[in-house]
Amino acid sequence: MIVWNAIHETLRQLRRNPMRSMLTMLGILIGVAAVIAMIALGRGASARVGNDLSGLGQNLLFVVPGAPSSGGPPHRNDAPPFDERDARAIQREITGIAGVAPTVTRSGVAVYAGQSRRTTVNGSSAAYFTVMSWHLATGRLFNDAELRVGAPVCVLGQTVRNALFGITDPIGATIRIGNISLRVVGVLAPKGSSSFGQDQDDLIVVPLATHQRRISGTHDVEAIFVSARDEAESGRIRADIDALMRVRRHLHVGETPDFTVRDMKEIAAMVGSITGVLTSLLAAIAAISLLVGGIGIMNIMLVAVSERTREIGIRLAIGALGRDVLAQFLIESVVLSAIGGIAGITLGLTGSYAITRKLDIPLEIDPLLIVVPFAFSAAVGVLFGYFPARKAARLNPIDALRHE
Amino acid sequence: MLMSMQRVSKLYGEGESEIAALREIELQIDTGEFVALMGPSGSGKSTCLNILGCLDVPTRGEYLFQDVPTSRFDNDQRARLRRRFLGFVFQGFNLLPRTSAVENVELPLMYRGVHARVRRARAMEALAQVGLAGREHHSPAQLSGGQQQRVAIARALVTDPAVVLADEPTGNVDTARAREIMEVLTRLNQRGITIVMVTHEADMALYASRVVRFLDGGIVSDVRQTPLAIATAEGAAA
Structure with a gap:
């Protein structure tokens, strides 16, 4: 009271x-x-x-050159780069893998009919789209012949498509990046912006051979994305890739690796x-x-x-x-x-x-x-x-x- | 004996600057008395009243209330004694501002844990006793000095105290209001409540049955008298 x-x-x-x-x-x-x-x-x-991150798939792994650092990105300094043969070795030697996508990235300005946009240009294999969980909105992806010979074709992200084409149909049109011409064969379904505020749809994808020969001008591969068939196996696959790369890069037992393998679980953590x-x-x-x-x-x-x-x-x-x-x-x-x-x-x-x-x-x-x-x-x-x-x-x- | 002061001294300050407000006072007050404490200001009469009311503690000596020594009481024990036996009326009324008359009167009952409805009824009754029926919901600012002092008296009597201690209850009101207040106090005394009142007005002391005079911290005289009968005042008015 x-x-x-x-x-x-x-x-x-x-x-x-x-x-x-x-x-x-x-x-x-x-x-x-x-x-x-x-x-x-x-x-x-x-x-x-x-x-x-789980939208990217819990079964995604990636391999990049450079010694691992705790937490942050790998140290890139003088580590020798990967090339396509490393990706093929992973595909061949390691079981339980759904796809391997050796990838090169450059930034470039795409031009079409007076419209231009600075964007990211990725070169990769056919597996890239499944490994990175991309879906097709219209058109088609690359065929084997285009991948093998490095044909001048590309697939657009939704943002690039909107910037260059507006409402017109881009399929079959030819865009320019620097002094090379690329024919548009497909458009990817939008993913939206990532949690870090990046627009994931702001990209152009071309066949790896096309990219290496005409854009980056090197045989190097900057990252190899791998998707495990079964999420539960990603730990084992990670260890296998680690062992395989140690052999291919002639590292002694116990030597600090000059490359880094990570899976999505680690990234998420x-x-x-x-x-x-x-x-x-x-x-x-x-x-x-x-x-x-x-x-x-x-x-x-x-x-x-x-x-x-x-x-x-x-x-x-x-x-x-x-x-x-x-x-x-x-x-x-x-x-x-x-x-x-x-x-x-x-x-x-x-x-x-x-x-x-x-x-x-x-x-x-x-x-x-x-x-x-x-x-x-x-x-x-x-x-x-x-x-x-x-x-x-x-x-x-x-x-x-x-x-x- | 209801209240008994034995060689009570109250000292302020220390060493050279020590001032004695009371010097070894002996004072006994019995149940039913109406005592007026008189004297010039600084004579110690208010200090004496505060000690009788357990608001203040003696520096030396012992004060017994109902034969219980109180000098070792802590704050809470003194507060409990006040809450159980004593009611206070102050010169400055000391009502809570912006609080209605009836709420002011209810306050002591609230601290005694009386139920809200009972509280309200007893407060209304106490206000009626001091002639303030109909003004229960006025705030102190809406009442005259005399009325405010009667609210304060109602607050003092609502708990049915053994003693009402009044410090210059008529100090801030005019003569006519002062007489009304004294009549209220006399009626309380006739109901058996002991009254101890500090005053410097000889007229007011006439209502008391005993007058104790203070000077320089000591008692200089202690005289019993026949109090002014209020019936006479009423008779004169009639």
Whole structure:
């Protein structure tokens, strides 16, 4: 009953100083909203990354030259490059493989009828499209003859197609990249932007031989993409590729490899740990603003205690115990921070809804995300209200009554 | 004995600058008395009242309330004693501002854990006793000084205290209002409530059954008298 009375008293006090109460709550509100939004965004982003990576296929592996580094990309320095024979060796020697795509990448400007676009030009084998989970929108993929002789043909990503052709049909048209002409045989179905904001559809694919002879001008292959027939086998395949490449590159047992084999699970784990760290970092920064909000509450409560010293004296004289006064001020600060917390939850949820919609990432909200910040804001109220409340409770009634 | 001060001293400051507000006071007050504490300002009468009311503690000596020594009480024990036996009326009324008369009167009952509905009924009754029926929902700012002081008296009597301690209850009101307040206090005394009142007005001391005079922290006289009968005042008015 004392508690109920104290809440009643509190609401009266808050109405008495609406501006001050609102500003105090604002500190908590912003803190809670920030914590919720940051965590929701972080989780949404990692869910999005996870989706994208599994969209690439859990059975994807890749081999690149350069010694592996922990976490980041491989060291590229002086490692000898791969060539098409390495890809063929993998295809031939290792079992359980669905496809091998030796790939070269360059950037180039594609031109058609006065329209141009700087884009990525990939050269690869027929397996590229299945290994990288591309589907065809219109036209066809490369045939064996085109791949073998390095015919001047290409398949466009949706973005390139839109930039160069607009609404007209690109199949059969001839585009130029630098001084070579390529006939368009197909258009890929769009994949959209990746979780890192890259437009995945901004590319042109040509046969590997075409690329090597006329664009990159080398027999090197920059990366070999491999897809396992069975996801469960990707670990074994990875080890087999590692062993095979060690032999082909004449490495001694125990020597640090000058190439790197990775599978998607590793990449997913790596990206997951990066987004995890980012999420906790953002949440920590948001939590600091909650802390600052708590200090604001403490400040206001200290002001309230000294303003109402006389009132405290009256209450003590007419029968309040120290703990009644303590409870009154503690409840006041908890109510203040809890109202701020509820408003913050509302704002945080609407905010993260709006932002996730805008960024097109899934909104991940679990009840903990609501309960924890609310409990936290109430705890802030107790924590930062306790010191001022105790100060009030320990006042000597005579001194308090004499206070002007 | 209801209240008994034994060689009570109250000292402020230390060493050279030490000031004695009370010097080894001996004072006994019995149930049912109406005591006026008088004296010039700084004579120690208010300090004496604060100690009697367990709002303040003696520096030396012992104060017994209902034969229980209180000098070793902690803050909470003193607060419990106040809440159980005592009611206070202050010179400055000390009502909570922006809080209605009836809510002010309910406050002591709230701290005693009385149920809200009972609380309201008893507060209304106490206000009626001091002649404020119909003004229960006025805030202190809407009431005159005399009315505010009667709200404060209602707040003091609503808990059925053994003693009402009043510090210059008529200090801030005009003579006519002062007489009304004294009549209310006299009626409480006639119901068996002990009254201890600090005043510097001789007129007000006439209502008391005993007048204790202070000077420089000591008691200089302690006289019993026949209190001014309020019936006479009513008779005169009639």
